Amino acid sequence: MLNNKITELLQIQYPIIQAPMAGGLTTSKLVAGVSNSGGLGSIGAGYMTPVQMREQIREIKQLTSNFFGINLFIPNEFNISQDQINSANQILQPIREQLGLHRNDNLEIPEFNNVFEVFNEQIKTVIEERVPVCSFTFGIPSREVIRELKKHNIILMGTATTVREAIENEKAGMDIVVVQGSEAGGHRGSFISEDQENLIGLMSLIPQVVDNVSIPVAAAGGIMDGRGLMASISLGAKGVQMGTAFLTCAESGANEIFKEEILHAHEDQTVLTRSFSGKWARGIKNKFISEMKQVESIFPDYPVQNTLTKEIRNTSSSLENRNFMSLWAGQSPRLAKKHSVNSLMKKIIKEAKKINNSN
Numbered sequence: 346m347l348n349n350k351i352t353e354l355l356q357i358q359y360p361i362i363q364a365p366m367a368g369g370l371t372t373s374k375l376v377a378g379v380s381n382s383g384g385l386g387s388i389g390a391g392y393m394t395p396v397q398m399r400e401q402i403r404e405i406k407q408l409t410s411n412f413f414g415i416n417l418f419i420p421n422e423f424n425i426s427q428d429q430i431n432s433a434n435q436i437l438q439p440i441r442e443q444l445g446l447h448r449n450d451n452l453e454i455p456e457f458n459n460v461f462e463v464f465n466e467q468i469k470t471v472i473e474e475r476v477p478v479c480s481f482t483f484g485i486p487s488r489e490v491i492r493e494l495k496k497h498n499i500i501l502m503g504t505a506t507t508v509r510e511a512i513e514n515e516k517a518g519m520d521i522v523v524v525q526g527s528e529a530g531g532h533r534g535s536f537i538s539e540d541q542e543n544l545i546g547l548m549s550l551i552p553q554v555v556d557n558v559s560i561p562v563a564a565a566g567g568i569m570d571g572r573g574l575m576a577s578i579s580l581g582a583k584g585v586q587m588g589t590a591f592l593t594c595a596e597s598g599a600n601e602i603f604k605e606e607i608l609h610a611h612e613d614q615t616v617l618t619r620s621f622s623g624k625w626a627r628g629i630k631n632k633f634i635s636e637m638k639q640v641e642s643i644f645p646d647y648p649v650q651n652t653l654t655k656e657i658r659n660t661s662s663s664l665e666n667r668n669f670m671s672l673w674a675g676q677s678p679r680l681a682k683k684h685s686v687n688s689l690m691k692k693i694i695k696e697a698k699k700i701n702n703s704n
């Protein structure tokens with residue numbers, strides 16, 4: 346029942362992918378724990394330097410001999426002006442003061458010129474370290490990059506939030522496409538349209554994508570247990586990618602306050618915001634999101650805004666102050682539990698088998 350094209354391609358026992366979650370959340374113990382429990386663990390390497398990537402890849406290889414994945418952000422062209430940076434800094438200043446941070450005046454445009462170079466270095470590292478699976482969000486890599494990765498037999502996974510994006514992923518040569526519904530926690534992987542007014546829920550998205558591509562589909566967004574896995578499979582997906590469910594595991598890199606926020610959140614408390622990073626993302630509503638709501642449209646694009654708020658997010662997190670942290674989470678927080686990775690994986694499989702047997 347759970348063996349299919351995805352388990353075959355990813356060489357895993359169960360079609361469960363732990364979502365790559367950038368920002369120190371996907372610890373080596375989490376990634377290896379998932380891979381050792383029959384799923385695919387994934388490193389969220391979007392913000393990592395090649396050196397950091399290499400270190401973590403090697404650490405994971407000490408902990409598991411199974412397949413695992415790594416995820417990169419496709420760099421996009423973005424608009425940037427010193428004036429926009431100055432006005433964003435002006436708006437953020439009162440928050441910096443509340444956190445005891447100095448003024449942030451010295452951010453210069455050239456700092457952002459090397460995002461494309463960094464991406465190429467990241468790809469080189471994936472190849473040199475022979476990571477078995479590489480996934481992408483925010484776009485599709487160039488033909489040359491895809492050709493190079495395929496030459497080294499690396500399995501490729503893309504992200505899509507619409508049928509059109511899924512078709513583009515298939516055309517580009519991706520082996521698997523992760524379809525991300527509006528329920529999903531964290532950043533939207535959209536790359537054709539970033540309009541947030543017509544977001545598609547997973548129940549609508551899966552069958553429409555499945556009807557239009559022939560590569561296997563993994564479903565992402567609000568899936569926390571065996572019910573979500575089996576529902577996705579019923580709709581035509583071959584597997585699932587789960588983020589929030591793994592964040593509250595003992596092995597995740599989320600700090601206690603982040604875990605507690607998820608464990609106590611309700612389904613109507615996550616919202617979309619672009620104020621933290623300049624890209625739309627779903628997280629638990631807090632003071633920062635509420636206060637910035639009126640001005641979020643004037644903030645600079647990703648990655649500029651992400652850099653402008655970095656110190657605020659990090660300081661808030663280390664002070665265990667929920668008000669200014671990015672508490673990324675999907676729409677099913679009531680289903681989150683404190684687990685070990687292994688017990689979460691076992692629970693999902695047990696539930697899935699029970700559903701299968703009762704049909």
Ligand SMILES: Cc1cc2nc3c(=O)[nH]c(=O)nc-3n(C[C@H](O)[C@H](O)[C@H](O)COP(=O)(O)O)c2cc1C
Pocket residue numbers: 364365366367370389390391416481482504525528529530531532534565566567568586587588589590673674675676677
């Ligand atoms: C904290 C957090 C960080 C995330 N970071 C990434 C990332 O770096 N790359 C990526 O492709 N997706 C990222 N995602 C999105 C996931 O891939 C996936 O779409 C999402 O977790 C599914 O919704 P769920 O959280 O309700 O399971 C992130 C999600 C969360 C919750």
